[in-house]
Amino acid sequence: MQNRTRMLVEGGLAAGLAIALSYLRIFRMPQGGSVTLENLPLLIYALRWGFKGGFGAGVVAGLVQLILGGYVVHPAQALLDYPIAFGVLGFAGLVRKPIWAGMLLGTSLRLVAHILSGVIFFASYAPEGTNVWLYSTIYNGSYMVPNLALSLILAYLIWPRLKKVE
Amino acid sequence: MKFLNHLTFGQYVPTESLIHAMDPRAKILGTVSLLTGVFLVEHPSAFLIWFFLLMIITFLSKLSYRLILGSARPVLILVIFTALIHIFFTGGTPLFAIGFLKISREGITMGVYMGIRLLLLVLFASLLTLTTSPIELADGLEALFAPLKPLGFPAHELAMMMTIALRFIPTLLDETDRIMKAQLARGADLDRGGLIKRLRSFIPVLIPLFVIVFQRADDLAIAMESRCYKGGKGRTRMDPLEWSISDSVAFTTCLALVLFLSWIDRSIW
Numbered sequence: 001m002q003n004r005t006r007m008l009v010e011g012g013l014a015a016g017l018a019i020a021l022s023y024l025r026i027f028r029m030p031q032g033g034s035v036t037l038e039n040l041p042l043l044i045y046a047l048r049w050g051f052k053g054g055f056g057a058g059v060v061a062g063l064v065q066l067i068l069g070g071y072v073v074h075p076a077q078a079l080l081d082y083p084i085a086f087g088v089l090g091f092a093g094l095v096r097k098p099i100w101a102g103m104l105l106g107t108s109l110r111l112v113a114h115i116l117s118g119v120i121f122f123a124s125y126a127p128e129g130t131n132v133w134l135y136s137t138i139y140n141g142s143y144m145v146p147n148l149a150l151s152l153i154l155a156y157l158i159w160p161r162l163k164k165v166e
Numbered sequence: 167m168k169f170l171n172h173l174t175f176g177q178y179v180p181t182e183s184l185i186h187a188m189d190p191r192a193k194i195l196g197t198v199s200l201l202t203g204v205f206l207v208e209h210p211s212a213f214l215i216w217f218f219l220l221m222i223i224t225f226l227s228k229l230s231y232r233l234i235l236g237s238a239r240p241v242l243i244l245v246i247f248t249a250l251i252h253i254f255f256t257g258g259t260p261l262f263a264i265g266f267l268k269i270s271r272e273g274i275t276m277g278v279y280m281g282i283r284l285l286l287l288v289l290f291a292s293l294l295t296l297t298t299s300p301i302e303l304a305d306g307l308e309a310l311f312a313p314l315k316p317l318g319f320p321a322h323e324l325a326m327m328m329t330i331a332l333r334f335i336p337t338l339l340d341e342t343d344r345i346m347k348a349q350l351a352r353g354a355d356l357d358r359g360g361l362i363k364r365l366r367s368f369i370p371v372l373i374p375l376f377v378i379v380f381q382r383a384d385d386l387a388i389a390m391e392s393r394c395y396k397g398g399k400g401r402t403r404m405d406p407l408e409w410s411i412s413d414s415v416a417f418t419t420c421l422a423l424v425l426f427l428s429w430i431d432r433s434i435w
Contacts, residue, residue: 008326012334059324063307064332161373
């Protein structure tokens, strides 16, 4: 079997699983964000296939989420909150050992994408003088940090079992 | 199961209408130009025309007005919040004040402007997803990005992944549901307790789910290669996209409207 087809199919399924898991809210934060496991399949995929594949699968997951009911309030926000936010999870593929380092890198970059998107949104929708960086960081960090912790715990449980499957 | 029931998956409403029958490429390009148009509006009163335009497109797409307006429900809080922030915190000559909150004429104008702009952006974007199936959108995006292929942009690969993802999301949700039920039957307690307890009870659901997904990838890849899948080159389609004259007309109309409306906006008001 060609590795390429396998990589493509696995990427599609990882993106699909990410979306499916995004419907499964493990815990809803009081202020809006929710703790889900959507990052995990994409991070694991990036760790298995490297940065390029991981970035592609992430972009796909973002676009699918946008198509299935995302919202657009600003062109840069649409890119940053969907294709880019999920795509940068692929950076996990750059640091594959130890796996927590890659996952930390990918998730942190996703957090940065959301923070930037929040800042751009508020820059064009909030009156001047609001401390947008602080607000955006607190809001997005409040659910992305628990998401990371969760993904890390689960990754260490799932990773050895996936190795066994092959 | 209370986790995954009543899940509305995607927004697409299949009906036979002029808008539904359009080529997805024309719809994507048209939507992008309309969104740009909404973004360029400077005077709040111009939004009336845009709202009217939204109503016309909704009428042509044979969808109920309630459905279209309802698609903005998830962002309603954001819209109201944005409008209120502007009403209270924009400087200017105050009309009246409640304690430390001052409401000015400029504030009200700005609040209404920002709120409506946000609302219209969301509504125009959901017109696209309400009238175009996700698979059509994936095909449309592939075709639109195809010219970048020679530069090394993997348009086909991304579209194929998107199609696989869209095809398997319902299957994966079913799979999740089945595993959850299996674990519930064994006495698992999935929906009570704090974060840590819930998390722990989800582990026996997630591990089989991940293993199944990565195993299924193997089966699907073999199935595709047995049918001679060799990537995008030379691949034919069962329903090729067809750009007709009506698509050109529709897209040109959108573009012309956007240019015309933003010109009026700047020169007349």
